[in-house]
Amino acid sequence: xxxxxxxxxxxxxxxxxxxxxxxxxxxxxxxxxxxxxxxxxxxxxxxxxxxxxxxxxxxxxxxxxxxxxxxxxxxxxxxxxxxxxxxxxxxxxxxxxxxxxxxxxxxxxxxxxxxxxxxxxxxxxxxxxxxxxxxxxxxxxxxxxxxxxxxxxxxxxxxxxxxxxxxxxxxxxxxxxxxxxxxxxxxxxxxxxxxxxxxxxxxxxxxxxxxxxxxxxxxxxxxxxxxxxxxxxxxxxxxxxxxxxxxxxxxxxxxxxxxxxxxxxxxxxxxxxxxxxxxxxxxxxxxxxx
Amino acid sequence: xxxxxxxxxxxxxxxxxxxxxxxxxxxxxxxxxxxxxxxxxxxxxxxxxxxxxxxxxxxxxxxxxxxxxxxxxxxxxxxxxxxxxxxxxxxxxxxxxxxxxxxxxxxxxxxxxxxxxxxxxxxxxxxxxxxxxxxxxxxxxxxxxxxxxxxxxxxxxxxxxxxxxxxxxxxxxxxxxxxxxxxxxxxxxxxxxxxxxxxxxxxxxxxxxxxxxxxxxxxxxxxxxxxxxxxxxxxxxxxxxxxxxxxxxxxxxxxxxxxxxxxxxxxxxxxxxxxxxxxxxxxxxxxxxxxxxxxxxxxxxxxxxxxxxxxxxxxxxxxxxxxxxxxxxxxxxxxxxxxxxxxxxxxxxxxxxxxxxxxxxxxxxxxxxxxxxxxxxxxxxxxxxxxxxxxxxxxxxxxxxxxx
Numbered sequence: 001x002x003x004x005x006x007x008x009x010x011x012x013x014x015x016x017x018x019x020x021x022x023x024x025x026x027x028x029x030x031x032x033x034x035x036x037x038x039x040x041x042x043x044x045x046x047x048x049x050x051x052x053x054x055x056x057x058x059x060x061x062x063x064x065x066x067x068x069x070x071x072x073x074x075x076x077x078x079x080x081x082x083x084x085x086x087x088x089x090x091x092x093x094x095x096x097x098x099x100x101x102x103x104x105x106x107x108x109x110x111x112x113x114x115x116x117x118x119x120x121x122x123x124x125x126x127x128x129x130x131x132x133x134x135x136x137x138x139x140x141x142x143x144x145x146x147x148x149x150x151x152x153x154x155x156x157x158x159x160x161x162x163x164x165x166x167x168x169x170x171x172x173x174x175x176x177x178x179x180x181x182x183x184x185x186x187x188x189x190x191x192x193x194x195x196x197x198x199x200x201x202x203x204x205x206x207x208x209x210x211x212x213x214x215x216x217x218x219x220x221x222x223x224x225x226x227x228x229x230x231x232x233x234x235x236x237x238x239x240x241x242x243x244x245x246x247x248x249x250x251x252x253x254x255x256x257x258x259x260x261x262x263x264x265x266x267x268x269x270x271x272x273x274x275x276x277x278x279x280x281x282x283x284x285x286x287x288x289x290x
Numbered sequence: 291x292x293x294x295x296x297x298x299x300x301x302x303x304x305x306x307x308x309x310x311x312x313x314x315x316x317x318x319x320x321x322x323x324x325x326x327x328x329x330x331x332x333x334x335x336x337x338x339x340x341x342x343x344x345x346x347x348x349x350x351x352x353x354x355x356x357x358x359x360x361x362x363x364x365x366x367x368x369x370x371x372x373x374x375x376x377x378x379x380x381x382x383x384x385x386x387x388x389x390x391x392x393x394x395x396x397x398x399x400x401x402x403x404x405x406x407x408x409x410x411x412x413x414x415x416x417x418x419x420x421x422x423x424x425x426x427x428x429x430x431x432x433x434x435x436x437x438x439x440x441x442x443x444x445x446x447x448x449x450x451x452x453x454x455x456x457x458x459x460x461x462x463x464x465x466x467x468x469x470x471x472x473x474x475x476x477x478x479x480x481x482x483x484x485x486x487x488x489x490x491x492x493x494x495x496x497x498x499x500x501x502x503x504x505x506x507x508x509x510x511x512x513x514x515x516x517x518x519x520x521x522x523x524x525x526x527x528x529x530x531x532x533x534x535x536x537x538x539x540x541x542x543x544x545x546x547x548x549x550x551x552x553x554x555x556x557x558x559x560x561x562x563x564x565x566x567x568x569x570x571x572x573x574x575x576x577x578x579x580x581x582x583x584x585x586x587x588x589x590x591x592x593x594x595x596x597x598x599x600x601x602x603x604x605x606x607x608x609x610x611x612x613x614x615x616x617x618x619x620x621x622x623x624x625x626x627x628x629x630x631x632x633x634x635x636x637x638x639x640x641x642x643x644x645x646x647x648x649x650x651x652x653x654x655x656x657x658x659x660x661x662x663x664x665x666x667x668x669x670x671x672x673x674x675x676x677x678x679x680x681x682x683x684x685x686x687x688x689x690x691x692x693x694x
Contacts (some may be wrong), residue, residue, distance in 0.1 A: 118341065132546075164568075
């Protein structure tokens with residue numbers, strides 16, 4: 001049996017890891033939960049954003065946290081254009097087509113990255129990468145603590161946007177009743193593209209928070225996507241608080257099950273919880289019945 | 291009337307005759323200079339292993355470039371490298387063998403991963419096509435009685451035995467400071483196989499194994515593993531991981547200030563990597579590894595290192611092992627005197643090739659395995675990777691235990 005201090009440390013580590021999961025899932029919950037687009041390209045977009053943060057640091061000397069200010073709008077624009085000019089027109093309004101188009105987009109993005117940057121794994125070394133917060137009984141890496149705070153801030157901002165702004169109301173209206181939204185004058189194609197852009201911007205911020213302590217290669221995003229899909233279903237589709245709480249919960253479950261069952265079996269805990277939620281509360285923790 | 295007769299004009303007849311005559315004459319002209327030799331260079335240059343595959347291809351290409359610049363293989367002419375991509379899968383490797391066989395290659399070099407090498411060796415054996423394994427360490431590659439398969443580098447059995455013997459030597463020489471061990475390994479064939487072997491053999495060398503921790507590839511976070519290390523405080527940590535996970539583990543250990551008496555790897559993913567040492571010098575400091583390495587006293591090996599680094603690439607073991615394999619085949623071909631598969635196989639069987647860049651004993655193939663091949667022990671010292679064992683190739687003495 002592990003000492004309480006180790007258990008507390010494992011929980012804290014789980015929360016810090018879960019925060020990044022939550023941010024990736026926030027992007028997905030908008031796209032998947034609100035627009036019902038199963039975005040297979042989400043992982044490839046994360047890889048792309050990680051490369052963006054990497055080269056911003058290597059070529060321009062931009063700190064990743066600073067780079068987020070430029071990368072988020074850039075990825076927003078990319079996501080907007082992707083939905084507006086590729087995914088939207090190519091899908092012809094059929095969900096099955098969207099599935100295939102996003103899968104195709106992910107294959108294209110990953111292979112363009114592979115062609116341009118090879119499969120080499122790259123890392124950056126920022127001065128604070130190894131700085132830690134000394135809690136007396138454990139050390140918490142500073143970049144991950146910053147990441148945790150940033151994710152909370154983004155989640156609050158996104159929640160405020162969805163709750164109080166006209167754009168948020170339009171997104172929710174489109175999610176609930178597309179035809180009705182169109183009838184009251186909402187530009188549905190624009191709202192779709194903006195939502196996709198917001199989801200992609202979340203991925204850009206996640207990339208900037210990850211890169212100081214993680215690595216990038218053309219397929220690195222895949223590792224986060226399955227977890228993100230789980231979090232979206234667990235938290236409730238389209239729910240911003242759901243994605244945040246779900247992400248943190250999954251982080252802690254993964255950490256504790258890794259500690260007790262071993263890292264190889266650590267993922268079991270996540271999927272057990274996932275199955276339980278589907279059985280007991282299929283709408284997710286914060287979801288509402290359709 | 292069928293069109294082919296009606297269209298067969300006098301002009302076409304003359305053109306066809308001229309081409310046929312040229313085709314008949316050309317081979318003899320080429321033969322006078324050596325018609326050239328087709329070599330299949332097969333690596334996983336896409337998919338999960340693409341970085342290693344690309345590095346392997348680079349090593350082979352550099353050797354081909356050197357040979358061709360010097361006028362090619364004596365009596366046979368220049369090498370025509372037929373490049374293949376094994377797609378990081380055994381099936382991908384097999385498909386390339388079929389293509390290369392159709393293209394008329396005299397030999398295939400490469401494979402990289404054991405699973406790919408196993409499949410490629412079998413496929414090539416059907417055509418009695420000589421196959422030189424560049425890296426693949428699984429012992430089964432050369433124990434199935436395939437006459438066409440040759441491995442220039444050491445196999446897993448030799449590597450693990452050398453690694454354990456050298457660990458005991460280093461520990462004994464330091465007064466046996468390390469008694470307890472924790473093994474952290476990736477959970478596929480490579481890591482699990484090694485962990486099993488270490489669990490069986492480390493106690494015989496007087497080590498107590500506190501815990502063996504498997505983890506999947508990729509693993510996103512090593513904090514839990516390091517927490518367990520903190521709780522159990524092993525003297526020695528033995529990681530058996532691929533590059534990314536190795537780097538993450540070492541970084542997390544540094545972050546959590548876990549400093550065992552030694553970090554000792556066997557075929558460590560990053561431990562003998564200039565990239566790792568360059569990017570994370572503090573995390574890499576004093577890490578030891580038993581792995582493939584070049585002969586640090588060989589001027590040819592150092593010239594190759596400079597050439598690779600001048601191209602902006604890291605001098606990884608895939609580069610110099612493939613470079614050496616191409617030179618081995620070129621030497622055998624020049625002795626065989628013909629681009630003939632049977633003669634090349636015989637020439638490889640009797641090879642005593644010494645013009646390579648590896649720290650090996652005399653080349654001698656027994657059942658396809660080079661008996662002179664052996665790994666060495668390296669350690670990260672002064673922001674560089676130095677050979678510390680065996681003594682006849684050593685550049686420095688091992689620093690163990692690690693200074694606090």
